[in-house]
Structure formats: C-alpha cells, structure tokens
Amino acid sequence: MVHADSSTFAQGLSKKEVYAQIRDQAEALFDGQRNWVCNLANVASLLWHGYHSLSFPSSRVNWAGFYVLDPSRPNQLILxxxxxxxxxxxIGFNRGVCGAAxxxxxxxxxxxxxxxxxHIACDGASKSEIVVPVVQNGRVVAIIDxxxxxxxxxDMDDKAALEDLAALIAKASDF
Amino acid sequence: MVHADSSTFAQGLSKKEVYAQIRDQAEALFDGQRNWVCNLANVASLLWHGYHSLSFPSSRVNWAGFYVLDPSRPNQLILxxxxxxxxxxxIGFNRGVCGAAxxxxxxxxxxxxxxxxxHIACDGASKSEIVVPVVQNGRVVAIIDxxxxxxxxxDMDDKAALEDLAALIAKASDF
Structure with missing residues (x-):
C-alpha cells in the first residue's frame, strides 16, 4: 500500500539521489493508476518534501506543482x-515563465x-523558477512549475531530472 | 489577481477567525472559476497554512486535502x-474514515x-482525523480530509467550519 514514508527523504542525500528517489517513488505510484489528478497530487508532494530535505538553495523552494491545459479555454493553463x-x-500561454514553457x-x-x-508575481517571495513542459502525443498537456x-x-541537474520526470508523467497518466 | 498572501495568516488569530479567513479567501478564489481541481488545490493550501498558523493541536495537522469520486470505479474515492x-x-466506500463519510x-x-x-494507516503519524462530505445535488462528490x-x-468548531466550507465548495465548483 502507498505510504506517507515514500515522501520521507533521508538527510544528507545529494540532489541527484533525491531526484532518483522521487522518480522511483513516482514510478511505483503510477503502477496501475493513470488518473492525472491523483498522480500529479502525489508527485507534487514528492517534489516538495524532496527539496526540503536538501541544503540551500533547494531547501528554499517555496512552491512545487502543476498547471494543466484549461479545458474551458484554448491557449490557457489552469492550476x-x-x-x-x-x-x-x-495563466495564458502568452504570459510569464509558465506560459513560455x-x-x-x-x-x-x-x-x-x-x-x-x-513575469507573473503570484508570490513576491519567488526569486527563481524552473518550468518543464509535460508533452504527450506531441502536445504540451501540463507543466511542472x-x-x-x-x-x-x-541548475542543469534540476532541468535534466525534471525533464525525465515529465516524460514519466506523460507516459503514465491520462490527461 | 490571486496572490500567495491570501494563504498568509496573522499570528494570534483564534481558530474561528482563521476559518473565517479561509472561507472568505475561498469565496474570492471561486469567483469566476468553477474548475474543481483548481479550486480544491487552492483550498488545500488555505487549510494547510491556516492550521499551521494556529496553536496546538491544530498546528500539528499533518495532512489536509481532498478525495473525489473515482470516475473509473463506482463506490470508490480517488486522491x-x-x-x-x-x-x-x-479508498473504497467500505474502508476507513474517508469511506464512512x-x-x-x-x-x-x-x-x-x-x-x-x-482505519487505513496511510501515515502512521496520524492520530486523529476529520472527514467532511461535499454533497452536490444530493450526492457525495468529494470529501475534505x-x-x-x-x-x-x-472539535465541533472544526466540524461546523468545514461543513460550511464543504457547502461553499459544492455550490461553487463543477465536479
């Protein structure tokens, strides 16, 4: 059974090791479950707790989650x-970092x-950001933010790991 | 524009005052937005930050969020x-506290x-729990957990406030 401990990360792991645990846990969670809301909710939790187990600056992540295509309006993302x-x-496709991705x-x-x-300042505390598109059948269906x-x-390690995670999400979830 | 500060709670507020802020902010967020994923994601954030602004035992809330009807299977909730x-x-309707609600x-x-x-021990750290059904058109469509x-x-103040919030969610969101 799924257990909260899958989002518990040992102290002292490297960023690559934390991302590897996030990926392994995500893959296990996706086994037999393709509902995108359920899958993204758990991945947001894995990311949040992963970053907060790391040292500066990853420990200072203040938001981790997803936007998806808004079913009610073309070229718009919804939380x-x-x-x-x-x-x-x-967020319109023409606006900010998420829109650009x-x-x-x-x-x-x-x-x-x-x-x-x-840039859309949802939170004035945010100073830097990474946004990775989730591409399914050649179309962006969501973004990791x-x-x-x-x-x-x-850095480039975050980029590589989140792009790998985005590919896993695209393969494992129905949007 | 929506701003992160809407989930910032002043220190020293009573539980009733925090719930009143959560309700006010939720109502503002729902204005012009009926997407259930978007609405529930922001309410989970309001609840989490509200509890953590309070004193013991509310400060020890370790999970706040939603399950909804699983579109793929009758009598089952999905995260x-x-x-x-x-x-x-x-979670099957026949299992645990969420199923009972x-x-x-x-x-x-x-x-x-x-x-x-x-009881389903997703997280062995959880010692007490409140689960409130979200009822729309006479049917449970989600639960607050x-x-x-x-x-x-x-206590009964949590019950009253969360039941009020559940009614607002049911009125304001399309499931």
Whole structure:
C-alpha cells in the first residue's frame, strides 16, 4: 500500500539521489493508476518534501506543482495539484515563465524571475523558477512549475531530472 | 489577481477567525472559476497554512486535502489535491474514515483513528482525523480530509467550519 514514508527523504542525500528517489517513488505510484489528478497530487508532494530535505538553495523552494491545459479555454493553463501557498488560477500561454514553457514546449530555467519579461508575481517571495513542459502525443498537456525564494535556485541537474520526470508523467497518466 | 498572501495568516488569530479567513479567501478564489481541481488545490493550501498558523493541536495537522469520486470505479474515492505527505491513491466506500463519510454522507470526527474499525494507516503519524462530505445535488462528490498527528485534534468548531466550507465548495465548483 502507498505510504506517507515514500515522501520521507533521508538527510544528507545529494540532489541527484533525491531526484532518483522521487522518480522511483513516482514510478511505483503510477503502477496501475493513470488518473492525472491523483498522480500529479502525489508527485507534487514528492517534489516538495524532496527539496526540503536538501541544503540551500533547494531547501528554499517555496512552491512545487502543476498547471494543466484549461479545458474551458484554448491557449490557457489552469492550476493543478501543488504544495505551497495559494497560486494564480489561470495563466495564458502568452504570459510569464509558465506560459513560455507551454507555448514553446521548452524548459524555462530562470535564474532571476524579475528579469523575465512579463513575469507573473503570484508570490513576491519567488526569486527563481524552473518550468518543464509535460508533452504527450506531441502536445504540451501540463507543466511542472517549481519556484525558489533564492536567486539561482535551479541548475542543469534540476532541468535534466525534471525533464525525465515529465516524460514519466506523460507516459503514465491520462490527461 | 490571486496572490500567495491570501494563504498568509496573522499570528494570534483564534481558530474561528482563521476559518473565517479561509472561507472568505475561498469565496474570492471561486469567483469566476468553477474548475474543481483548481479550486480544491487552492483550498488545500488555505487549510494547510491556516492550521499551521494556529496553536496546538491544530498546528500539528499533518495532512489536509481532498478525495473525489473515482470516475473509473463506482463506490470508490480517488486522491485529489492536498498538502502533506504522499497519500493512498484510492479508498473504497467500505474502508476507513474517508469511506464512512462518503458512504453515509455524514461528517466523521475521530478522536483516535486507531479506535476506528478498518482505519487505513496511510501515515502512521496520524492520530486523529476529520472527514467532511461535499454533497452536490444530493450526492457525495468529494470529501475534505484533515489528519492531525495528535489525539483529539479536532472539535465541533472544526466540524461546523468545514461543513460550511464543504457547502461553499459544492455550490461553487463543477465536479
């Protein structure tokens, strides 16, 4: 049975080791379960607790979750499961870091969100951000969004690990 | 625009004042937005941050979120948006505290989960629990589930406030 301990991370693990545990646990959780809400809710929890087991700056992640295609409006994202403070409900493809990832289908690794044209300041505490598209059948169906309360919160290791996780989500979930 | 600060609670508020803020913020968030995933994701955040602004035992809430009807199987709940550690993915109506609330349509206020027949120990840290059904058109469509790492974590004030919140959710969201 699924157990809360799957989101307990040992202290002293490296970021790569934490991402490996997140991936392993996500894969186990997806076994026999393709409901996207359920799967993304648990992955948001894995990401949140994973980052908070790490040292600075990953420990300063202040939002981890998902936006998905808004079924009620084309070219718009709508809030999905997340952990952190209350978030913007909808984001147009033409707006901010999330919109750029959805529009281009490419990961956005932003060292300083205040330098990003059109950044949406849902939370003034967020200083850096990484947004990774979830692509299914050649179409962006969701994005992974992680914010950090420090500048330069993310690097190429985060990009590689989250792109791998996004591919797993796309393969394992029905949107 | 929605802002993270809506889930920031002043220190020193009473539980009734915190629930009043949660209700006000939820009502504002639901204005013009009926998507259930989006709405429940933000309410889970409001609840989590509200409890953690309070004193013992509310401060020891270790899970706050939702299960909804599983579209793939009758008489089964499936995990919705939440904040806390990884959770059980599906719960049959005949199982545990959540199942009892879904089956009976009545709030379950459980002082000690270990005394509840058939309790599902997703997280061994959870000692007490409150589960409130969300009823729409005479049918349970979701449940609010809050766990506490202390015995007797919830009282009749929690029951009244969460039942009020459940009614608001049912009125404002399309499931």
């Amino acid at each position: 999905g499961p997340f952990q952190g403070q209350v978030a913007c409900q909808t 959805a529009r281009t289908g490419e990961t956005q690794l932003i060292e300083d969100v205040d330098q990003f044209p059109g 992680v914010d950090c309360a420090e500048l330069n919160g993310f | 919705g948006p939440f904040q806390g550690q990884v959770a059980c993915q599906t 879904a089956r009976t349509g009545e709030t379950q206020l459980i002082e000690d989960v270990d005394q509840f027949p058939g 809050v766990d506490c790492a202390e015995l007797n974590g919830f």
